[in-house]
C-alpha cells in the first residue's frame with residue numbers, strides 16, 4: 001500500500017513536472033548555478049545613489065543580527081551607482097563611495113559567509129549614468145571574477161530599440177562570466193521576458209520596476225505568471241525585489257511574500273533592514289514559506305481555480321509529493337475561497353496552514369477558508385490517496 005502510494009506520488013510529480021514545466025524547446029544556461037531561486041539583499045530601494053561601502057557593511061551586519069542570513073538571504077547585491085571611471089587599461093573601477101575598493105568589500109562579505117553581487121548594464125552607461133559594460137563585456141566579467149563577485153545583475157540602460165543588439169550583448173556578458181571559470185550567477189534585468197533568457201541567464205526580470213504598492217505588486221505577480229513554463233532549477237522568472245518600504249499593510253506584505261514563494265521567485269529584499277518593523281521580519285523569516293520558494297523540484301506555481309473574480313487559487317507541486325496551495329483575495333472585503341482536491345486528482349489530503357503554523361487535519365474533497373481583504377491563505381497539503 002505504502003509502495004503503491006509512493007509510486008503514484010512519484011508519477012504525479014514526474015508527470016506534473018513534464019506537463020507544467022516543459023520549457024517550449026528552450027536551451028538552458030548550464031552553469032550549474034541557482035538550482036533554487038537566489039535569496040539576498042539589494043541596495044537600490046533603500047539607498048539609490050547613496051549606496052556606499054559603509055552602508056553595505058551595515059546592512060550585511062543587519063542580515064546577520066536579524067537572522068536573515070540564517071534564513072537564507074545570503075547574496076548582498078550592490079546595485080547602480082558604485083562604478084567610477086575606467087583606468088588606463090580600460091578596467092572598470094569603483095567610485096569614491098567605495099574607498100577600499102570592490103575586492104576588499106568582497107573579502108569582507110565572504111568573511112561573513114555572504115555572496116557578493118554587483119550591478120552593471122548592457123550599454124555604455126548605467127540607468128543612473130555611471131560607467132557600464134558595453135564593449136568591455138569580457139574584460140568586466142574578468143574584473144568581477146578577480147574581485148570575487150558571485151552574482152551579476154545586468155541592466156538594460158541606456159535604452160535601445162535594437163533587440164538583436166540586446167541579445168548579442170547580454171550573450172557576451174553571459175559568455176564572459178562563464179569564461180572566467182568562477183561560478184557567477186547571471187541576473188538579466190531587461191524589464192521583459194524574452195525566450196532566449198533561460199539560455200543566457202539564471203534569472204530574468206519579467207517586468208519594469210516594482211512599486212511599493214498593492215496594485216503594482218499584483219500586476220508584477222500576474223505578468224510573471226505568464227512565463228511559468230520556463231522556470232526550472234537554474235532559471236527563474238523574476239518579478240523584481242521584495243520592496244518592503246512601508247507602502248503596504250502587514251497583510252499585503254504577507255501576500256506579496258507568499259505570491260513570490262508560490263512563483264519560485266528570487267527573494268531579494270530591497271529595504272533598509274535596520275528600520276524593518278517586527279511584523280515584516282516575521283514575514284521574511286517564515287521558514288515554511290521560504291521552503292516552498294526554495295523547493296528543489298523548482299516548479300513555478302500556476303492558477304488552478306477560483307471562487308469568483310479576484311479570488312484565485314494557485315498551486316505548485318513540491319519535491320516530497322506535497323503541494324503548496326495559495327488562496328488570494330484581491331477584494332476589498334473578506335471572502336470564502338475553496339480548493340477542490342479533484343483539481344489535482346486528490347480525494348483526500350492533510351492540510352497545514354503555513355502562516356498560522358497549524359495542522360488542520362485530513363480533508364476529503366473541498367477545502368474552504370475565509371480570506372481577509374488583500375490577504376492570502378497559504379497551505380501545504382499532503383495527498384492521502
Ligand code: GLA
Pocket residue numbers: 044079080119126127128155189208209
Ligand atoms: C533600473 C532597474 C532597477 C535598478 C535601477 C538602477 O531601473 O530596473 O532595478 O537597478 O535601474 O538605476
